Amino acid sequence: MKSWRLLPLxxxxxxxxxxxxxxxxxxxxxxxxxxxxxxWRWRPSSVxxxxxxxxxxxxDLEVAKKRGVAVVRRITGGGAVFHDxxxxxxxxxxxxxNDVPRDIEKSFEAICEGLIRGFKRLGLDAxxxxxxxxxxxxxxxxxxxxxxxWRCLLQHGTILIDPDIRLMFELLRVSPEKITDKFxxxxxxxxxxxxxxxxxxxxxxxxxxxxxxxxxxxxGIYFEEGELSSEEISLAEELKEKYASSEWLMKR
Amino acid sequence: MPYAxxxxxxxxxxxxxxxxGDSISEIRISGDFFMYPEEALDELEGRLVGVRADRESLxxxxxxxxxxTKVETPMIEPKHFVxxxxxxxxx
Numbered sequence: 348m349k350s351w352r353l354l355p356l357x358x359x360x361x362x363x364x365x366x367x368x369x370x371x372x373x374x375x376x377x378x379x380x381x382x383x384x385x386x387w388r389w390r391p392s393s394v395x396x397x398x399x400x401x402x403x404x405x406x407d408l409e410v411a412k413k414r415g416v417a418v419v420r421r422i423t424g425g426g427a428v429f430h431d432x433x434x435x436x437x438x439x440x441x442x443x444x445n446d447v448p449r450d451i452e453k454s455f456e457a458i459c460e461g462l463i464r465g466f467k468r469l470g471l472d473a474x475x476x477x478x479x480x481x482x483x484x485x486x487x488x489x490x491x492x493x494x495x496x497w498r499c500l501l502q503h504g505t506i507l508i509d510p511d512i513r514l515m516f517e518l519l520r521v522s523p524e525k526i527t528d529k530f531x532x533x534x535x536x537x538x539x540x541x542x543x544x545x546x547x548x549x550x551x552x553x554x555x556x557x558x559x560x561x562x563x564x565x566x567g568i569y570f571e572e573g574e575l576s577s578e579e580i581s582l583a584e585e586l587k588e589k590y591a592s593s594e595w596l597m598k599r
Numbered sequence: 600m601p602y603a604x605x606x607x608x609x610x611x612x613x614x615x616x617x618x619x620g621d622s623i624s625e626i627r628i629s630g631d632f633f634m635y636p637e638e639a640l641d642e643l644e645g646r647l648v649g650v651r652a653d654r655e656s657l658x659x660x661x662x663x664x665x666x667x668t669k670v671e672t673p674m675i676e677p678k679h680f681v682x683x684x685x686x687x688x689x690x
Contacts (some may be wrong), residue, residue, distance in 0.1 A: 425610075
């Protein structure tokens with residue numbers, strides 16, 4: 348059975364977190380990093396923007412400033428995500444292009460299958476919702492984004508444990524007059540969380556453990572606990588500057 | 600700049616553009632779609648400059664872009680970009 352590396356749960360500022368994902372991807376491509384799964388949280392709470400999204404069209408920067416929410420652009424496409432420090436866990440997978448199906452939708456599904464099995468372990472009947480979401484009932488509980496570079500693949504995504512949904516929809520651009528109770532109730536119909544479905548909030552470590560087992564099952568692999576290498580750390584320190592730059596943030 | 604959004608099967612394509620006569624002189628495309636490789640979107644914007652802003656010319660440019668660059672956009676096709684651009688002309 349093949350082994351992948353599992354990293355300890357980290358809590359980092361957003362620019363560094365984005366840089367760690369890219370550093371692992373680049374060094375995997377150089378043959379210096381193993382296939383890796385990691386889980387991490389955001390401090391402060393942040394909005395991550397898809398690579399192709401326009402900053403000003405997607406994020407209410409005044410709300411973000413007022414609420415102390417950071418904003419960062421990802422290297423992956425897809426939509427804007429609110430990462431609540433207290434209510435959201437993010438995962439990242441880095442592997443070879445050949446470790447997942449070539450077809451884009453099938454590759455999203457293959458990686459999401461690990462999470463789906465994890466959600467099931469937590470007692471939730473989750474299913475894949477193409478292209479890149481996982482739902483419980485008809486409500487989204489997880490969304491993922493992916494990039495492929497240098498014959499390798501990075502997929503990262505959100506696991507909604509108990510996020511502040513009102514703040515989520517205030518940050519992600521919708522005209523203010525729409526943030527009425529009616530709008531929020533419709534948002535509640537589209538998005539759910541582990542806390543909402545189970546009635547209680549599991550710890551971040553419990554969620555991580557369920558997902559780890561889910562990935563082991565779905566990929567037929569086992570995880571060896573490891574640490575970031577010193578090369579990954581120094582590359583991440585370097586890449587952090589890009590993510591923190593206004594040029595990168597305002598790219599579109 | 601004229602601006603419009605179009606909801607494609609996966610994601611929303613947002614376009615703002617400027618015309619010089621009948622042709623596109625400036626265009627910015629954004630949205631929550633996926634495109635592999637990502638850098639191809641800059642190339643697409645570059646290719647669209649100078650293209651006549653009618654459905655037929657746009658579709659031809661988009662299809663050429665797809666076939667020449669081997670770009671992949673899951674659940675999004677050339678016609679969806681064309682539709683977003685056509686709407687921005689009206690917008």
